Amino acid sequence: MSQLHDLRSESLGSVLRTALDAVVVMRTDGTIAGWNDVAERTFGWSFRDASGRRMSDLIIPERFRADHEKGLAHFLATGEGPVLNQHIEIHALHRDGRELPVELSITQKSQFGEPVFLGFLRDISERHEAALRQDLMIGELNHRVKNLLGVVAGIAHMTAKSSGSLADFEPAFSGRLMALGKAHEILTAATWERASLQTLVDDLLGTMATADPPRAIAIGPNILLEPKHVLSVSMILHELMTNALKYGALSVPNGHISLSWTVDHKRLSIEWLETGLALLEQPQRKGFGTKMIERTVAHELKGTSEAHWRPDGLAFRFSFTPQTTGG
Numbered sequence: 118m119s120q121l122h123d124l125r126s127e128s129l130g131s132v133l134r135t136a137l138d139a140v141v142v143m144r145t146d147g148t149i150a151g152w153n154d155v156a157e158r159t160f161g162w163s164f165r166d167a168s169g170r171r172m173s174d175l176i177i178p179e180r181f182r183a184d185h186e187k188g189l190a191h192f193l194a195t196g197e198g199p200v201l202n203q204h205i206e207i208h209a210l211h212r213d214g215r216e217l218p219v220e221l222s223i224t225q226k227s228q229f230g231e232p233v234f235l236g237f238l239r240d241i242s243e244r245h246e247a248a249l250r251q252d253l254m255i256g257e258l259n260h261r262v263k264n265l266l267g268v269v270a271g272i273a274h275m276t277a278k279s280s281g282s283l284a285d286f287e288p289a290f291s292g293r294l295m296a297l298g299k300a301h302e303i304l305t306a307a308t309w310e311r312a313s314l315q316t317l318v319d320d321l322l323g324t325m326a327t328a329d330p331p332r333a334i335a336i337g338p339n340i341l342l343e344p345k346h347v348l349s350v351s352m353i354l355h356e357l358m359t360n361a362l363k364y365g366a367l368s369v370p371n372g373h374i375s376l377s378w379t380v381d382h383k384r385l386s387i388e389w390l391e392t393g394l395a396l397l398e399q400p401q402r403k404g405f406g407t408k409m410i411e412r413t414v415a416h417e418l419k420g421t422s423e424a425h426w427r428p429d430g431l432a433f434r435f436s437f438t439p440q441t442t443g444g
Contacts, residue, residue: 421435
């Protein structure tokens with residue numbers, strides 16, 4: 118059995134062997150007299166390495182050493198120790214030089230042959246990492262909610278301005294919120310990292326793509342988009358789909374939509390092509406949907422767009438450079 122202390126006490130050895138935490142025994146002169154196996158695993162020093170060395174030089178970070186020595190001298194002079202018999206969180210030093218957060222409790226004992234201090238230390242790195250992850254998640258959630266509320270407020274404001282009545286406002290606003298909600302579902306399924314453009318398109322086209330014969334087709338390579346681009350592309354495609362259902366290719370029996378995308382020199386181009394109309398003319402004024410599309414492409418995607426009103430249907434193309442284009 119390996120040596121754990123150099124004091125004349127059998128009971129101390131039992132404490133050191135059975136403790137679940139790292140236990141460090143320090144003499145009143147500040148040197149180490151005991152050190153269990155958990156302490157060796159936690160700090161990287163064996164008892165042979167640690168025995169007789171000043172604890173402040175071994176496991177206390179340099180910025181805390183002066184306070185440690187001052188506190189020890191104060192206790193020996195007055196019997197007062199503000200950190201004794203309580204739990205505190207502090208950083209300790211590993212043999213390799215890295216710091217680790219520990220929960221520390223210190224007691225002063227006299228029954229082990231001479232007065233000593235017993236320090237019980239628990240590595241709480243995992244707890245700190247979990248707390249950090251939680252803080253990051255809360256911060257990210259707060260950021261997303263604020264952004265979402267801003268988007269909803271903007272949609273409500275612009276929809277209200279373009280609606281002649283409450284009856285006009287309700288379906289238009291509800292449809293845009295549903296599109297936003299669908300995009301959020303897709304991002305949630307992808308853990309808010311990168312989401313598939315194909316998944317977004319499949320959800321948008323729905324039964325139009327699965328009808329016999331299909332009213333819509335989608336063709337393009339596997340593309341993964343970052344969250345903010347997923348939301349923007351979703352809103353653009355929703356406006357195009359709504360327009361097609363009201364006035365475009367999906368408002369007539371033989372109308373058809375072809376949606377395709379390509380990547381060239383890291384720039385993603387998405388083309389929406391409608392056919393099946395007759396003698397289509399360009400609108401005399403831009404509606405809210407058109408304005409939203411143009412603004413989203415220019416400001417949210419930092420891209421460009423162009424629309425061509427052909428006699429048999431609309432051809433719309435927009436392009437931008439996503440941070441990630443390959444799946």
